[in-house]
Amino acid sequence: MGLGLKTFALLLWTVALSVVGIGLFTKGFLLNRLEIPIKSSCVDAPIEGGGANEGGETQNKGCWTNRHFKKAIIIIIDALRYDFTTYNTSLAPEDALPFQNKLPVIHELLTAQPAHSALFKSLADPPTTTMQRLKGLTTGSLPTFIDVSSNFASSEVTEDNFLQQLAQNNRKVVFMGDDTWTRLYPKHFHKVYPFPSFNVKDLHTVDNGVIKHLVPEMETEEGEWDVLIGHFLGVDHVGHRFGPYHPTMAEKLTQMDAILRSVVPKLTEDTVLFVMGDHGMTRTGDHGGDSVDEIGAALFMYSPAKLLQGALPQQQGGWTVSQIDFVPTLSLLLGLPIPFSNLGMVIPELFTTFSTENHTNSNAVYTKWAQNITGVEALRINAHQIRKYLDTYENLGEDLPKDVVEKLQKQLMEVDNMYDTAMKQDTLVEDAVAALIGAKEGYIKYISDVKEMCRKVWAKFDMVAMVCGFSVLCIACAASVCVTMQSQDRKLAHNLDNQLSGIAVGVGLGFVLGIISEICTNGTLTLSSMAPLILPCLGSFIGYMTTVWSKKSSQGINTVQELWRTLKSQPVDWLVATFLLGSNACSLGTNSFLINEDTSTAFLLQSLVWILLFAANFNKQSAPNKEQAQKRARAEKSFDIGRYITRPSLLLLFVVVVFSICVRLSTFFRTCREEQWWCEVPHFLKSLSTVEGGHKNARYFFAAACMALIPVSLRLFMSKNGNMDSVTPTVLSVKYALPIAAVCTSLYW
Numbered sequence: 001m002g003l004g005l006k007t008f009a010l011l012l013w014t015v016a017l018s019v020v021g022i023g024l025f026t027k028g029f030l031l032n033r034l035e036i037p038i039k040s041s042c043v044d045a046p047i048e049g050g051g052a053n054e055g056g057e058t059q060n061k062g063c064w065t066n067r068h069f070k071k072a073i074i075i076i077i078d079a080l081r082y083d084f085t086t087y088n089t090s091l092a093p094e095d096a097l098p099f100q101n102k103l104p105v106i107h108e109l110l111t112a113q114p115a116h117s118a119l120f121k122s123l124a125d126p127p128t129t130t131m132q133r134l135k136g137l138t139t140g141s142l143p144t145f146i147d148v149s150s151n152f153a154s155s156e157v158t159e160d161n162f163l164q165q166l167a168q169n170n171r172k173v174v175f176m177g178d179d180t181w182t183r184l185y186p187k188h189f190h191k192v193y194p195f196p197s198f199n200v201k202d203l204h205t206v207d208n209g210v211i212k213h214l215v216p217e218m219e220t221e222e223g224e225w226d227v228l229i230g231h232f233l234g235v236d237h238v239g240h241r242f243g244p245y246h247p248t249m250a251e252k253l254t255q256m257d258a259i260l261r262s263v264v265p266k267l268t269e270d271t272v273l274f275v276m277g278d279h280g281m282t283r284t285g286d287h288g289g290d291s292v293d294e295i296g297a298a299l300f301m302y303s304p305a306k307l308l309q310g311a312l313p314q315q316q317g318g319w320t321v322s323q324i325d326f327v328p329t330l331s332l333l334l335g336l337p338i339p340f341s342n343l344g345m346v347i348p349e350l351f352t353t354f355s356t357e358n359h360t361n362s363n364a365v366y367t368k369w370a371q372n373i374t375g376v377e378a379l380r381i382n383a384h385q386i387r388k389y390l391d392t393y394e395n396l397g398e399d400l401p402k403d404v405v406e407k408l409q410k411q412l413m414e415v416d417n418m419y420d421t422a423m424k425q426d427t428l429v430e431d432a433v434a435a436l437i438g439a440k441e442g443y444i445k446y447i448s449d450v451k452e453m454c455r456k457v458w459a460k461f462d463m464v465a466m467v468c469g470f471s472v473l474c475i476a477c478a479a480s481v482c483v484t485m486q487s488q489d490r491k492l493a494h495n496l497d498n499q500l501s502g503i504a505v506g507v508g509l510g511f512v513l514g515i516i517s518e519i520c521t522n523g524t525l526t527l528s529s530m531a532p533l534i535l536p537c538l539g540s541f542i543g544y545m546t547t548v549w550s551k552k553s554s555q556g557i558n559t560v561q562e563l564w565r566t567l568k569s570q571p572v573d574w575l576v577a578t579f580l581l582g583s584n585a586c587s588l589g590t591n592s593f594l595i596n597e598d599t600s601t602a603f604l605l606q607s608l609v610w611i612l613l614f615a616a617n618f619n620k621q622s623a624p625n626k627e628q629a630q631k632r633a634r635a636e637k638s639f640d641i642g643r644y645i646t647r648p649s650l651l652l653l654f655v656v657v658v659f660s661i662c663v664r665l666s667t668f669f670r671t672c673r674e675e676q677w678w679c680e681v682p683h684f685l686k687s688l689s690t691v692e693g694g695h696k697n698a699r700y701f702f703a704a705a706c707m708a709l710i711p712v713s714l715r716l717f718m719s720k721n722g723n724m725d726s727v728t729p730t731v732l733s734v735k736y737a738l739p740i741a742a743v744c745t746s747l748y749w
Contacts, residue, residue, distance in 0.1 A: 006496040010483055013503055013544075017476035017537055024530065025469025028462035033142070034397040036389070039160045040337035042169070046384035062335015063169070064381050069303065069333050070270035073218070073263065074229045076137075077256055078130065078178065078236035079287060080277025081244070082121040082318065084253060085298040099244045102253035105260045106275070106300050113302075114311030118350070122299035124323040125455060126290035128279035130236075131155070131180060133323070137278060138162055138185070140327030140342030142458045155183050160339040162331055163188040166227055169336060174224075176213045177206055177231030190225065191217075197233055200240040203252065206233040211259060218266050227334075232256065239285030267304050272333060275300040276326070297323060301350070309352050309371065321347055322451065328382050338385045340392075343454055345447040346382050348375035348440065369433050376436055379443035380419060386450055387412055399457050408450055415442030468530055472537045479541055482548065495547065502543030510539030576611045580604050598670050606660050613656045616649075704746040711738035 042063035061067070084099050087107035091100060109117040124133055125142050136142065138161035163185050166173050172190035175181055179194035195209040196202075210230045217228055234252045242248050260275065267273055277297035279287050287294045299321065301307060312319055324344035331338045332346055351374045387409065394405055421427060422435035514532035518525050525532075584604050587593035593600050672679035683699075714734050718724055724731060 006500060009500055010496065013540065014476055014480045014483060017472060017479055017541075020533055020537055021469050021472035021476055023469070024465050024472060024533065028465030028469065033399070033458045034393065035159045036341055036392055036396065037158055038340045038392065039164060039168070040340045040385070042337055046381060046388050062332075063337045065332055065335065065377065067333065067335025069272045069305070070226070071268075072227045072272050072274065072330060072334060073267070074227065074274045074276070075260070075263070076177070076229070076231040077275065077277055078231065078233045079239050079279060079281045080235060080275075080298045081280035081293060082277075082296045082298045084235075084277075085119060085300060086318070097245060098247055098250040099253060102250055103257045103260070105257050105264070109264070109302055110311070115306050115308050116304065117300070117302040118307060118312055119318065120299040120301075120347070121318045121320045122276060122297045122323040122326070123320060124279045124295045124297055126288075126295065128287045128289065128294045130178070130278055131184070133278040134180060134184060135159075136324050137276075137326060138339075140324045140339050140344040142324070142343060142454055156186060157184045159341050161185075162327055162336065162339055165331065165336045165339060171226035171334075171336075172224065173227045173229065174217050175229045175231075176217070177210045177229070178233050181229070181231060200237045203234050203237050203241070203248070206231075207252075207255065214259070215262055215266065218263070232259075236281070239281040239287075241285070243283065243285040244281060245283070264302065267302070269303075269305045272301065272303040272305075272307075274326070274330070275302075299323075299326065307350055312349060328385075332378050332381070338382060340385075341389055343386060343389075343451050345444065345451070346375075346378045348379060348444070351375040351378045365429050365433055369429070369436065372433075372436055372440055376419070376440045376443065379440060379447070383412060383415070383443045383446050386447060390450065400453070401457075404453050408446065408453070411442075411449070412446050415439055415446060418442060465530060468534050472534060475537055475541045479544065482545070486548070498547040499544055502547040503540045504543075506539030506541070506543030507536040510536035513539075572615050576615070577608055580608050598667075602663050602666070606663055609656050609659055613652060616652060707742045707746055711742055714738065
């Protein structure tokens with residue numbers, strides 16, 4: 001193997017280390033799961049005998065169980081945090097914060113009609129971004145940053161969801177609000193009124209659009225809609241722009257209160273109202289992470305018909321449910337199949353009143369049976385739907401721990417046996433009620449355990465993988481530095497054979513030890529095992545460094561002293577550039593620097609070029625010889641301004657100044673992050689539709705002129721300094737490709 005191939009192999013090793021490190025880090029950070037395209041259906045019930053009870057009235061029959069409501073209105077107030085909906089009676093209006101006591105209609109309904117309304121703290125799973133949370137609110141699954149499916153070219157949700165079930169069962173859905181819904185579900189709505197959601201500084205366009213259509217749609221003829229969805233964005237945009245403590249938040253929440261007051265009186269007995277947030281917000285109005293304020297959204301339910309036996313018992317911090325529990329609850333209340341990939345649990349408290357509203361037996365035992373039977377039936381259907389999903393996922397994917405899945409399935413079998421005992425005719429009433437309550441608790445525990453297992457796999461950052469990936473990246477950086485420093489030492493360059501051998505031995509030993517340790521630790525080897533990846537990286541680096549140090553030791557060189565001398569011999573500009581690059585990398589680990597990345601990067605970039613300029617001018621140069629000294633003396637006697645201004649140092653200064661000016665001018669083409677509420681969109685980045693009068697044409701012609709300047713300047717430069725008559729690819733590109741591209745781009749604009 002020649003010297004070139006050996007060098008290439010060494011560089012390839014450093015690249016491989018980087019790839020492994022990035023892969024491990026993204027494995028822990030970019031949460032992902034496999035999407036299953038299977039859809040639930042009425043004819044494919046998860047349990048034998050599933051379907052509407054024969055005793056139910058015809059109009060109340062659903063798919064897997066009797067439906068309890070014919071219609072539903074779902075109002076989503078984006079970023080509606082739970083504490084925005086609670087009411088503190090001890091607070092005077094002047095003492096309340098901008099988000100406190102601004103939705104009194106909810107408190108009034110909970111107080112005046114406790115059996116008809118319920119308020120829950122709905123815990124969202126990270127990432128708490130709107131698109132992922134909408135997927136969770138419709139599919140009942142745990143959406144992640146990367147949902148692996150066959151739907152690569154579109155953001156459309158192909159996984160089973162309650163909108164799909166509504167359309168599949170000939171129910172009409174009317175939507176109004178955030179246009180994100182129309183991108184996720186383009187084919188599921190009977191009527192749609194979308195409004196653009198991109199501009200976070202626009203507090204009213206979306207909300208006003210929903211207000212315009214919400215009540216009129218409610219008042220349309222019977223049969224025009226079965227589910228009505230309205231998604232308000234104003235609260236979220238106020239949070240992004242001003243934060244929850246700004247007076248504008250009070251104005252927006254007061255507006256939402258007025259909207260709810262206009263909706264509630266128009267509800268009928270067969271309609272249930274849901275008011276919810278898709279996520280919360282931090283003290284600064286941001287969201288996306290997993291802090292308490294970000295995951296704590298509100299879920300309020302109300303119906304003129306009875307929802308509960310009575311007011312929910314008071315709990316410190318409020319009644320808490322998982323946000324995805326909304327999906328199976330809504331599905332069974334409307335008599336729909338639960339979406340296939342759902343992991344949420346029905347809220348059993350909402351399924352008690354339907355068993356007892358016609359119950360006449362005053363016996364306490366029979367009353368307890370009647371209060372629990374409907375909820376247990378709903379939980380049983382829910383549990384077996386989840387079991388079916390787990391069985392399918394386990395056959396297709398490998399990220400679920402098989403031993404835990406088997407344990408959970410055995411747990412469900414035991415609960416089913418308890419349910420069968422409760423339903424036997426020869427079981428004593430008291431024993432049957434005890435078995436029924438035990439089955440209820442068992443189903444709740446099973447669903448909760450499954451959800452927690454899946455959450456650990458799909459919805460929690462894998463810190464071990466992230467730390468391992470970061471460690472391997474550090475090894476890759478250290479290896480790259482060593483290889484770079486070695487390239488200046490010709491003696492070590494001829495030691496490549498030993499270095500490559502050390503790397504190969506380290507990889508082999510590390511791989512074997514990784515497999516052994518994985519089997520000893522977990523009892524099996526899977527594609528997600530990390531030890532067979534980490535130990536070869538560490539072993540190869542140790543093997544490489546061992547050969548380098550042994551070579552230096554054989555030559556009587558102190559490795560530490562040699563390393564220190566090498567570092568001291570490096571140019572100052574190299575050390576400064578390395579320091580600034582490291583500073584930029586470290587700054588990305590903090591929120592404040594990350595939000596202001598544009599400013600910090602521009603500062604470090606300008607600092608670098610000015611330091612390089614000073615280093616180039618103050619580096620010690622060799623003393624001029626006699627001839628050079630004579631030329632310099634003659635030049636000083638006959639002062640030539642042209643020669644003076646074309647000195648390399650002045651030209652370099654001119655280039656640095658021009659570069660700094662360009663960096664400053666780049667702020668006119670800088671987009672604003674959502675978190676930068678103070679940032680104004682530069683004029684050149686504003687949509688042409690927002691530019692008034694003749695400024696629109698002026699901006700277009702200015703852009704076209706800048707586009708034409710590129711090929712023209714290149715042609716002039718090459719005509720003066722090169723040969724424009726040749727047929728090389730470079731010349732042909734400058735003569736023909738660039739002008740054609742500029743014309744096409746201008747025409748496209």
